[in-house]
Amino acid sequence: MRPENCATRNHIEVWHGRVLPSGPEQVxxxxxxxxSLLPILVWAGVACFVCFVYSPVVAMALGGLFVLSFVVGFxxxxxxxxxxxxxxxxxxxxxxxxxxxGF
Known part of the structure; x- marks a missing residue:
């Protein structure tokens, strides 16, 4: 893939389309x-809730799931x-x- 075509709106999906530039340019x-503010807040809220209700180990497992998904996507x-x-x-x-x- 040519470097000038990488990191464009066609390759990077974000939650709110209104923050994207109007044309295909680097993001x-x-x-x-x-x-991605809403998903970040949801992930952080769920992690805090799980940490206080269950235990920090469960919150670490949730963080590990996030990291594993990121590594696979990368x-x-x-x-x-x-x-x-x-x-x-x-x-x-x-x-x-x-x-x-799901939201």
Missing amino acids: GFGTVLLG GLRRRAGHSVRCSVHGALGGVLDKSMA
Whole structure:
């Protein structure tokens, strides 16, 4: 994949489409996080709830699930020929987007 085509809106899905640029241009890490505020808050809220109600070990297992999903997404994007930057942004956006699919 050509570097100028990587890290565009076509490769990185974020939760809120309104934070994306109007055309196919590079999307920064801050934009990915801004577009993913709701999923980040839900993940953090569930982790805090689980930590206080059950135990910190269960919250660590939930964090491990998040990290495992991120690593798998990163690996799949790298195998598809994306750059490291695009893979990080896409994996984070993908995990946050797919985790909110039920809402």
